[in-house]
Amino acid sequence: MGIWLGALRRPLLRALPTALGVVLLNFALLQLVPGDAVDALVAEAGSATAETTALLRERYGLDQSSWHQLGDYLQHLLHLSLGYSPRYDMPVLDLLLARLPNTLLLMGAALVISLTLGVALGTVMATWARRWPDRLLSSLAFLMYSTPGFWVGLMAIVLFAVQLGWLPSGGDGTVGAELHGWERFTDTLRHAVLPACTLASFFVAVYARLTRAAILEVQTQDYVRTARAKGLHPVRVRLRHILRNALLPVTTVAGTHLGGLLGGAAVTETVFSWSGIGRLTLEAVQAREYRVLLGVLLLSSLLVIVANVLIDLLHARLDPRIRAT
Incomplete structure (x- = not known):
């Protein structure tokens, strides 16, 4: 403790x-x-x-x-x-607290998706470095990195909502449906899939490239060669010694990206009519509601501060040397 x-x-x-x-x-x-x-x-x-x-x-x-x-x-x-x-x-605090859960759901889902896919793709790219899987995934990551988020959102609506009809095109719940409990939760998740994936698309590319570079650097360290010389299973070496240490720069950058996630949420929430803090920010700018803007900026800053504290704790968990320091 x-x-x-x-x-x-x-x-x-x-x-x-x-x-x-x-x-x-x-x-x-x-x-x-x-x-x-x-x-x-x-x-x-x-x-x-x-x-x-x-x-x-x-x-x-x-x-x-x-x-x-x-x-x-x-x-x-x-x-x-x-x-x-x-x-x-109404009081600004009540207004923010009413919109905050939707934004936290969107940002949390986008962060989980981007970290999971980014680390997985980066691991594959590092495993097949300078070969065709690496070149193919690197090109895909570059495409995701350079594509504007609003265009990704609009294309996702056209494909998955209009053409295929798999997911709703917008909103944070089915209009007119009196849902409660588990049904309401699953309905909200269905509405969050497209905006969360849209918001995560840019960061997937960032974390994939970062994970690839970190793994290629870590696997040349002396402790990795020592672990292999001891005869440890290759999977254990890659997971426990390489990937674990390669996650340190990835989690550091992820902590700094929370502000970017909230900024991207403003565009994504507008495209998908998602009722959250980002959309409220744009409405406050148009209405010159400076008290609301001050509240949004203060809340955003506190979220980033809390995230950085959690990142420090995660680093202490991943690297025993940080705990010792």
């Missing part, structure tokens, strides 16, 4: 100033953007008097100075509140 607490101490000490820096930087950047949520509401309404606009700004605290708004926002954060959304007419 002491080992794990030691591994957690440093990233946890970095988490608080990092989160505070993210809040201050994002607030400063959003203050430079012209307009606010009241401007968007007035534009949608078509007409509004100057008195009505002023009353709305006063109601939501948008008539105050930037320093006063920052102090008010930090005070709300101390009470675990992210403010109130004029457009959605």
Whole structure:
């Protein structure tokens, strides 16, 4: 237990100033953007008097100075509140928590798919290095890497939803169906297959190439030659000594990609009409809902911080030398 607490101490000490820096930087950047949520509401309404606009700004605290708004926002954060959304007419925290499960499901499924397929393809590529399976899979990985995610999503809808009819084309559940329990869970999974695979397509290529390079480097190390000289079974050498150590750079990069997954989720959720944080972000940008954007950015930062802590623990598990350090 002491080992794990030691591994957690440093990233946890970095988490608080990092989160505070993210809040201050994002607030400063959003203050430079012209307009606010009241401007968007007035534009949608078509007409509004100057008195009505002023009353709305006063109601939501948008008539105050930037320093006063920052102090008010930090005070709300101390009470675990992210403010109130004029457009959605509800607390920002409740709005984010309502969308968060769908995004976590999409990101988690995409991460599992990309790591599983990427490591498997990379292992095959390293096993048949510089031969035709390696060349074929390398070309496939390059194609997946260079193809835009929105195009992959649209082609997936055309093929698997329109032509074959195997999977739904969008949404996070069957419209009008009163499903509960296991039926609702399986229905949500069916709707998540296409967007999760679309989001994972880019990262499969990244992890495949990275796994290939890591395996080719690790299998030349002295401890691998020693393991083979001891007469260990080739499968055990590849799994326990080569692949285990080759996973260290892969998991490190995977931790840094969580922000990219969330950014890609904004496009993927829009293409598939998936109700999540990414789609909410685009809606907030269009509506100039800066409180919602601040909440999304803070939540995203916390997710990345938590992911990095988990990656540190995973590294300590994979490599005993890290635990000793």
